[in-house]
Amino acid sequence: MKFNTKTIHGGQQNDPATGAVMPPIYQTSTYAQSSPGKHKGYAYSRTANPTRTALENNFAAIENGTHGFAFSSGLAAIDCVLKLLNPGDEIITGDDLYGGSYRMFTKLFQKYGLKFHFVNMEDASNIEKYINKNTKLIWIETPTNPLMKIADIEQISTNVKAVDDTILIAVDNTFATPYLQQPLDLGADIVMHSATKYLGGHSDLVMGALMVKEEKLAEEIHFIQFAGGAIAGPQDSFLALRGIKTLHLRVQRHSENGIAIAKYLTTHPKVSEVYYPGLENSKNYKIAKKQMKNYGGMVSFKLKDESQEATFKVLENFKIFTLAESLGGVESLVNHPETMTHASIPIQEREKMGITTNLIRLSVGIEDIDDLLVDLKNALD
Ligand SMILES: *Cc1c(COP(=O)(O)O)cnc(C)c1O
Numbered sequence: 001m002k003f004n005t006k007t008i009h010g011g012q013q014n015d016p017a018t019g020a021v022m023p024p025i026y027q028t029s030t031y032a033q034s035s036p037g038k039h040k041g042y043a044y045s046r047t048a049n050p051t052r053t054a055l056e057n058n059f060a061a062i063e064n065g066t067h068g069f070a071f072s073s074g075l076a077a078i079d080c081v082l083k084l085l086n087p088g089d090e091i092i093t094g095d096d097l098y099g100g101s102y103r104m105f106t107k108l109f110q111k112y113g114l115k116f117h118f119v120n121m122e123d124a125s126n127i128e129k130y131i132n133k134n135t136k137l138i139w140i141e142t143p144t145n146p147l148m149k150i151a152d153i154e155q156i157s158t159n160v161k162a163v164d165d166t167i168l169i170a171v172d173n174t175f176a177t178p179y180l181q182q183p184l185d186l187g188a189d190i191v192m193h194s195a196t197k198y199l200g201g202h203s204d205l206v207m208g209a210l211m212v213k214e215e216k217l218a219e220e221i222h223f224i225q226f227a228g229g230a231i232a233g234p235q236d237s238f239l240a241l242r243g244i245k246t247l248h249l250r251v252q253r254h255s256e257n258g259i260a261i262a263k264y265l266t267t268h269p270k271v272s273e274v275y276y277p278g279l280e281n282s283k284n285y286k287i288a289k290k291q292m293k294n295y296g297g298m299v300s301f302k303l304k305d306e307s308q309e310a311t312f313k314v315l316e317n318f319k320i321f322t323l324a325e326s327l328g329g330v331e332s333l334v335n336h337p338e339t340m341t342h343a344s345i346p347i348q349e350r351e352k353m354g355i356t357t358n359l360i361r362l363s364v365g366i367e368d369i370d371d372l373l374v375d376l377k378n379a380l381d
Pocket of ligand 1: 073074075076098100101141145172174175193194195196197206207208
């Protein structure tokens with residue numbers, strides 16, 4: 001099955017009881033047993049629920065995995081991956097991460113004895129220097145949020161596995177989506193998504209996903225999912241399934257609008273820098289072109305005027321782009337990373353990363369590009 005068919009049919013079957021084309025929302029916590037322990041595969045909805053199972057099978061299909069897992073949020077999915085590890089284990093990760101990932105690593109898991117190394121992953125060779133016998137996980141985000149840095153998933157996987165093939169490679173694929181990039185095919189062991197974003201696609205749910213291709217790892221993750229309890233509910237599972245059916249159409253349009261906005265910004269006199277991996281003169285264009293099918297709808301840029309006053313004035317003057325956290329929905333959003341999504345990162349760290357006052361992040365939606373360009377022009381002017 002090709003990707004554009006998998007989004008619709010991957011892991012799906014018509015409801016065996018009624019033929020319903022969409023899986024019913026099995027709004028139930030428990031299931032009748034004919035004799036103790038004798039049931040139809042479902043005993044309690046924390047362990048498994050048929051609507052969630054339908055979604056999890058689809059998750060596996062769209063990332064070319066064998067098993068998918070749906071969590072109550074993207075962060076709950078990351079939390080599950082970290083619980084595969086033990087005190088003393090070390091993780092190598094990027095130096096430009098989603099703010100919530102950074103907060104979880106440093107504020108939650110460091111105190112349980114996990115050690116994190118934050119390195120620039122744009123150069124794959126930076127990673128090997130930090131590998132030692134305690135290294136258990138490489139956590140890659142590409143493109144990164146918000147500076148759109150690109151890491152070479154295949155190169156990193158090859159290099160790391162050559163040193164120690166038991167080290168897990170996990171990729172936060174939220175920004176790219178499996179339409180643009182499929183990390184399991186590039187050597188990764190685990191793919192993670194905030195399904196809140198492009199997979200759901202309509203800004204109407206909060207959910208996380210993990211996809212894997214190896215049986216033993218799937219068993220360990222399933223154990224943590226049901227023992228930890230951060231599962232996705234049946235309503236949200238239904239909505240996510242519905243969203244994924246148009247993922248390929250949406251991300252294609254996000255990408256068309258994304259490159260048009262990025263190109264426009266490069267010509268604007270008030271803009272000093274544009275971060276979009278699909279621009280041919282962007283730093284990581286070559287790697288992006290190699291591992292991505294297109295470049296998506298996330299575009300960041302910096303204003304020449306570095307003051308907060310000038311930046312806020314632009315942010316307040318959009319009419320179609322909504323000033324809000326989050327991304328990946330059909331509607332265009334604008335975000336101020338310094339004070340919104342990335343406010344939890346200490347100021348010194350933020351400045352080192354390049355998340356400055358004049359940085360603006362756009363989640364370009366699937367509206368008509370002419371309207372988006374006019375809105376952007378008006379806000380900037
Ligand atoms: C939003 C986001 C997350 C966290 O997901 P939630 O669903 O908000 O918990 C993780 N990684 C990236 C790249 C994100 O954009």
